[in-house]
Amino acid sequence: MTVIRRNASPIVLGLLILAFAVTFAFLAVQRHRALESNGMDLGNVDQALWNTARGDFMAFTNMAPLRNRLALHVEPVLLLFVPLYWLGLGGPVALLLVQAAVVGLGAWPLFRLAQWALWEDQSTGVAVGGRVGAWPALVFPLAYLLMPVLEAAVLYDFHAVTLAPTFLLFAFYYLEMRRPGRFALAAVLAMACKEDMALTIVMLGLYALVTRRWRFGLPTLLGGIVWFVVALGVVQPAFSPTGGNIQAARYAWLGRDLPAVVETMLQRPEVVWQHIWQRANLPAYLSGLLLPTGLLAALSPLTWLPTLPTLAINLLSDNPFTWRLEEFHYAAPLAPFVLISALWGIRAVVMRIARRWRTAARYVLFGACALLLASAVSYHYVRGFSPLARPFRLPPVTAHAQRAQEVFAQIPPEAALFAQSNLNPHVSGRRILYYDPQLLTALLQGGSCCYGGTLPPPDYLLFDVSTLINQDDFQRQVIMALLKQGGWKPLVAEDGFLLLRAVPSAPPIAPDQLPPVFADFARAGDALPQHPVAANFGDALRLVGFDLGFNRAEEVQVTLLMEALRPLSEDYFIALYLLDEWGALRGATTVDQPALVWHPTSRWQVGERVRIVFNTLPWYTRDMSAYRLALGVIRGRDPWQPGTRLRPHPVADARYALRLPGEGTLLELARFSQVFGMPEGGPVERLWHVPRPQYQVNASLGDLIRLVGYDLQPPTCEDETGMTVTTACWFGIVLYWQAQQDIPQDYTVFVHVIDRAEAGEERLLTQRDTMPDDGAYPTHNWRAGEVVVDPVRVPLPREMPTGTFDLFVGMYDPVSQERLPIVGTNGEVLDDKVVLRAVLNVPVLKR
Structure with a gap:
């Protein structure tokens, strides 16, 4: 194994950080150029900073009736971006570039922490890792940068909280290094990323107290509590039109106020637990955090303490977006402590072994780091976002997306504008910008506009109907209705882009009066399909x-x-x-x-x-x-x-x-x-080879069709999504047929459940008769040699007894009702059904 010299390790680390920052900056900007970024939150952050740079502190209208971003989140760190706007360098692209770079820099304090923890810490009197080279320390920042939960946050627009992991890593590092000034700076920057990061810092202060860092612990704990109370109790109410936190609605199911929430948690803990375990799917959530570390992060429970606020905020919410670990930004603050926990867990195990067997400890260290690296790389391959991952997708910047820039250029910067979500960040450098569809409904209804007359109506409306989701027939009921109402003059109507200017005298416009080029987005020309199914x-x-x-x-x-x-x-x-x-x-x-x-x-x-x-x-x-x-x-x-x-x-x-x-x-x-x-x-292609079924069979039905195997699924009273079936319980069987020749007619498949408890008597308990694949693939379509997978779902009646029962399978002519005979190798008729080797066990079913 090649050993990296310690003096070369900073260079390797720098290359890792550079590779991450460049890759994800490119991917984030590419996503933006492909019209896949959104008004929430790239557009509204850009508008708030654009207005701040012009003297209107954190003002935005993108989420009207909110008028100030501080009503949404308290993120003072955003003020560090204002000088870029003063210099004319600010904008959505700059936000995305800085975000990728800052997140990548989080690898540095993690690397230094690993170096210190694995061989520089002499406080225990044991050189934990010995001088084994730098590569074990490099594993941790690499595993960190490969975490899909972190990469998802970088690619999902811009959010100040996505910057927090880097500051949290610096804070933890300086806490361990006992450097109070630098720790305080990192902690303040982390809290400045979002109001709830104050609770993470509170937990970090509690961690310092538990580990006897008294001069760090109490001030950190108290400072975090004070800032959290100020942010939620003073700052947000001062700017909120309701006087409260608009995010509180996500937790209304727990109670209307804090006492009611506490009462629910104390008196109805089973309801809370069911929400966390089933609805938010806690097992899957934690699996997504632990599996990239090979479960090593579970070895250090104490260092999970700072994750508790974020876990509670995400999992107690009734907004499903907060439960999705690798799709949005909500879980980003968890990533630092997952890797810290893996590092601390490995350190604890190696320290314990090193006290008795120093040589063995080195091998354990190498083995644990190898496990971490293999787990991180493997998990990244199946769930990551980089070009190294299996599901990697590069957003295409099509000719349609490139044409959008010409449309944006036609909108005066001083104009009040409505722009749909995916166009919104491209035109967010203006004082008045909307994207709430309710504003358009108000325009249609002729009511006061906008938001009680406190904001001016839009001068322009901007749509791209080719990418706009037509939820509730929005395009017909709202956009088309606005055209028919009159008062809007089309300035651009091509390739799905529609730029309308408010002109009171503009006549009504029928959809067929738009220029033919407007529908070009629907014309494919000579394009060839990926799957030529005709x-x-x-x-x-x-x-x-x-x-x-x-x-x-x-x-x-x-x-x-x-x-x-x-x-x-x-x-x-x-x-x-x-x-x-x-x-x-x-x-x-x-x-x-x-x-x-x-x-x-x-x-x-x-x-x-x-x-x-x-x-x-x-x-x-x-x-x-x-x-x-x-x-x-x-x-x-x-x-x-x-x-x-x-x-x-x-x-x-x-x-x-x-x-x-x-x-x-x-x-x-x-x-x-x-x-x-x-x-x-x-699409399903014809299958010519026999797969490996759960049970193999070799039964010829009339020398036409051969049953070659089957899979059996146990009885259940739940459907695919876990909902109780109201009609009946059921079991599933997947039959594997092979056509022995082209079949000129159709046959019906039967599956019978037979009770043969009494000698010589066969009692039919339930059955399912259907054409193959629930009638979708009749036998006349089969080709000689083709293997057909035929799933059959068989209902179990309410009066179905418990016990062990036989399964009979076969085919018959639906016209004559005559069954295909089961024939032997010499053509002799053996039976008119196949008795399957497996039996059906029906337990007591909860209906």
Whole structure:
């Protein structure tokens, strides 16, 4: 093993910090340029600093009726950015660059802490690590920079609290080095990042007291309490329109005020615990913190003390965003103490061993650091954000995103502006800026604007309908309604961008009066699909293929490429459907996607290729271990009426095994499963090799189809998301068939649960008869040699007895009801069913 010399270690550390800062600065700016940053909080921080630099202290209107950012969060550290705005260097890009650099610098105090803890500390009389080279100390900053929880915070816009981990690491380091002045500076900077960081410093003071650092502990504890009370009790009420903390609503379920919260925690602890354990999913939350350290962070409980306020704030909230460890910024302050705990845990173990076996202690140190490094790298590979990680995604700066800069340039800097969230940070350097859609509703209703007349109405409205989520049909009900109302003159209407100027005399505008180039975002030209799955829907529309976009923080985004087969006078509703892993319908889109709002099917030209991006979805699939997506084309607006759907007719394809669920009225597009908490999958291709089932079988049904195996899932009374099933309990069985030849007709699969407790008597307890894959993949579509995976969900009636029962499986002709015979190698008929080797054990089920 190559040993790094101690005098070279700062160079290696510097390269690590530089690599992190450059990589994540680039990724954050790239995300911003790709129109993926948001008004919350990059836009509103930039506006507050822009106004502060011009004498209007921390003023912002982006979250009106809030008028000052101090009503939202108390973050004095932001004032350090104001000189950049005085020099003309401030803005969203500068915020993102500084954020990445500051976070990367946190590796330095962690490295120095590791150096001190592993060989420089002589207070115990034991040289813990010996002079074993610098690489063990380098493992800790590397593991820190690889933590997805930290990287997520850097990439999710700009938040002052994301800077806090670096200051907390410096504070802990100077606490251990007993340098009170530097410790105080680092602690003050950490508290300046957000009001709740004062509680983290309070816990750090308590840690100092427990470890007998008296001159640090009590002043730190008292200083943190005082600043927390001032921030929440004085500063925020002074600027809040309600006179209180607007974040308090997240904890209203605990009680209306502090005494009620305490009463709930003391008298109903089971309710609080159920919220933390089940809703906030504490096991998964802690796993995401411990696994990157190989569980080594669990060896030092005392150094977790400073994490308790952040853990409580995040997990007691009823806002699901705060529970998501690696998607937002809320968990960033936890990262320093996770690595400190790993370091302190290793140190404690090695110290204990070194008192008796110094040589063995060196090997334990090397082994523990190797475990930490392997765990950090492995976890980063499956969950990280850098180019080294499996789910890495580089946001594309498309021609559409580049065109946005030309649109932004047409808005006067002094104009009051409404801009949707993902455009907001690009135009936030102005005095008056809005992004709350309720303001547009007020404009439509003709009421006073804005916010009781305290703010001026917008002079301009800025939209990008191609990226704007059409929640509650917002684009039709609000944007289109504003055009029809009149008083707004389009200055830009191209490629989905819509810049409207307030002109009282401007006439009403119908959507079809916008220039044709406005719908260019929906025209795909000669673009080729990622998955060329082709199908005709009736004689009206053709699916050319589709793309799948995987963004870890969002649902899988489906982009369709479709064409009109003939001139259309009707506006068809094109819906995406969610099915569970068993093929049962679970959800459907109920509003038009943006392309169909502004470019409905009645305007499609024959042969014109139209791009439909599904960015408005009503479901959340992260709680589903596996699921499917299907496509339907509907006459009318009701996606739940099979009779109104145009039947799909897939183009013959030897590659894809196309399923038609929903009684043959839908086209299955893709299947997904969660891999390390993120979806992976795609369209189902024909399978030609036999997978490894739980149980292997070799039974030929009429020399047409062979049953080659099956998987058996135990009975349950809960569905995929843990909700109680009201109809019946059930068990699952996945059958693996292989076509022995092309099959000209369809057969029905049966699964029978049989009680043979009494000699010679077979009693049918329950059954499920269905075409393969819940009717979506009938046998006439199978090809010779193809292996078909057929999941079957069998209901268990309420009167189902407990016990052990047999399973019979087979197929029959749905017309004649004649079963396919089970034949032997010589063609002899053995039976008309397959008796499975595994038996079904039905326990007492809680219904």
